[in-house]
Amino acid sequence: MVERKLFAGHAVRRLRRTLALTQAAMAEALDVSPSYLNLIERNQRPLTATLMLRLAETYDFDPRNLGASEPGGGSDAIRRRLADPMFADLEVDRAQVEEWLAGAPGGAEAFARAYDRMGQGGAASDGAPDPASAVRREIERWRNHFADLDAAAEALADELRQGSGDLYSAMAERLRVRHQMSVRILPVEVMPDLLKRIDLHARQVQLSESLEPASRSFALAERLAQEAQGEIEALVRGAGLDRLGERLYRRHLTGYFAAALMMPYARFLRACEATGHDVELLMRRFGATWEQVAHRLTTLQRVGARGLPFFMLRTDRAGQVSKRYAGASGSPLADAPGLCPLWGAFDAFERQGDVAVQLAELEDGSRWLTLARVVQPQGARAGGVRARFAVVLGLSASDAATLASARGLDLRGVAVPIGLGCRACTRPDCPQRSAAPGGRARLVNDRETGLSPFGFAGD
Template sequence: MTSSPTLLPDNILPATGGRKLFAGARIRRIRAARGLTQTRMASDLGVSVSYLNLIERDQRPLSASFLLKLAGSYDLDLKSLTGNDGADLADELVRVFTDPRLTGIDVPRTELRELAARSPGIAQALIRLHASTPSAATAPRTGPLESVVAMIEAAGNHFPALDAASEALADELRMSGPDLNAAVVERLRARHAITVRAMPVDVLPDALRRLDLHARQLQLSESLDAASRGFAAAIQLVLIELKTVIAETIAGAGITDPLAARAATIALAKYAAGAVLMPYARFLAACEATGYDVELLQARFGRGLEQVAHRLSTLARPGARGIPFFFLRTDRASTISKSFAPGPSPIPIIGGCALWSLHAAFDRPGEVRRQLVELEDGHRFLTLSRTVKGTAAPWGAPRAEFAIGIGCDVRHAAALAWSAGLELNGPATPIGPGCTACHRAACRQRSLPPAAAHLAFDERQRGLTPFRFTED
């Protein structure tokens, strides 16, 4: 649970060390993200439009009272308002210059930091242009899947109206009995005349879930385990009963392309199914009671690890927030197929890091791995990793296998059951977003040099890695 902010004297700025805090670009981003005019935001905060305009142009510093009003009006974390915005921009610029198309253009990190600090507008323009420019190695971010990703990121992976509607539906289902899986199946039958039937793999060879409206059947592949069958049935139920809320959420996200809207419908139906089977208040209470013990949560709610992991990343209800977890799913080739967090992912991933146990989980299938990791910027996270198997397959057929990774900032780790016996201030494994974006010179696991580094070669010696480089 979040607590209300501490009241501070007007002349004392939190987390600024007494210095004046200018954050015009950050205030503009907050306003733009909520679709507010200066007039509307000024009214919300009880200040004049001219005063807000001066703040956004960095001609007035932020006072403590203004910060508190801003945090209270828009449910923001004070740390997000007083952090080092220039450092964040510099980190983004570093990622831009790891683009393979810029190989050979050596820009020292000191220059990128200076650009971010002195010309944040130019830095933001470069970042936006890079994000909107198709890469030869990646598909342009304009398709239906990219629209869904943008919708989820803009919402911080939490959809309040859909979550509330799902929780209300779960309360109705519980009147039928404690088994929500059975209650979902019964509601489909009684209210919508749809029976749920498990089908042999040879009858349903190319599908896991299919609604046959002619036969009034929801057909589920026998290759799904019990938790997945319950989840599939819940998806069908919310597609019917929460159709309006889903459509309103998509419209509110500005998605108009028909194909993107259908992709978003599927994504939100999965979100709602998880919210029905793991209702927000009950799930958060169970998390806090068990110390976020993922295996106990699986047992209590009858869900799979992937379903629980995804639900953990959605606990961002104002006034009732859970620990902010990020969630990743990868395969053996380090391809990230799912990535969720209540905000931007705290661990930037450009390529896999072999030092992170997430990518070594395949060595010991089914074993939960705990790891304290540290990024290059000093941020530390406690993570759990484990493999999950896909659906059952006929003998001899390949079976999909993935690794799930969840984690949170180390400052939250003491509340976790799985931090027991771990020295949170002790040694941590240094990891990075991938060799081409990582600047740890002494990493023995390094396979490639950083993309924007100055390379040096000396035939008379060989260091810990084949690459010698400088950044300045």
């Protein structure tokens, strides 16, 4: 796979200013010309691997900070925020965003923080920052790939495999021997409203009998994340979040470690490539749920061993999104202000247990292959409410040819035209439209009726 070019002028400029160096002084230390360094700082030249190594050796600089410190999460993340209907009349294109990031990275970061503070365009009820948005922004900055956690989980997984071929048993034994904690499965009558609980007094990991095997394994893996506490706390401290944000971020990182322990990076990537990213087969091979595998697929961004750039989200029937991870996909669908009812994500609700596959095309001409399947949280009892969500995996059609799910599909053929929600969509002939686009005047004609009752003015 061709690697994406890394434009990190803002990070290089920030490092130089922190060290109080002139461009000429840094250029001399890096053995490049001042004019070349100037082009890098203005994002008119990518940062080469050679220069990245020189930065690391000369200034004891961690190269991973280059990709993790893009203002506002980088160009794609800024453009997803600008897709909000409130900006519809501005028509800010990619070139303008790139110029903004290169010329005023501080201003771009300030815009991102202000937008996130308002809860993706809506004012917070008390004017306070939205912790969940801040955590999502931090995850997005890292493209949901945390190399240190992956390395620690992979090392532990290899150690556990040496002792037992059964991961669940190996994790339970590890907890018993290393952490003096036993695992106990309790009846639902004892834990009627809980799925898992850590009883430090009894030194027990208590799990509800209603949990399926994959979820039981995940719960033990989460507990073993304490063995990577140093790496997790370093990430949490570096995020600059408030107390609630830190708790949410720590929970995400703990879950990340658990998934990486169940699906170790190198083995999981090899299995993905060998099976054509067959999610059903990966579930069985690694003892995971569909949602766990889908999430893991968005994290495969290891330098030198990258996976395909998937995005993932989870939605209910009403289009309310409770999880979204853009990964390295750059897809507007991963962070759209709304969801399109024509998107195959909603077809999954009518196909219980089956995967709904769709080739979709956005207004900008980008084409995406999406896979959606309904999942049901565990714990519901007879007569109780059983929640249902659609978990959606998406990948650019240009990267999807090797997928098992794409076999027999013409990825260059007819695609379903969808949008990013009616308020952000300007397709004039959509019969499914429920509202006029934001920033466009609604038109009412007493003598004509179009395909949609929500006519609107053009550009």
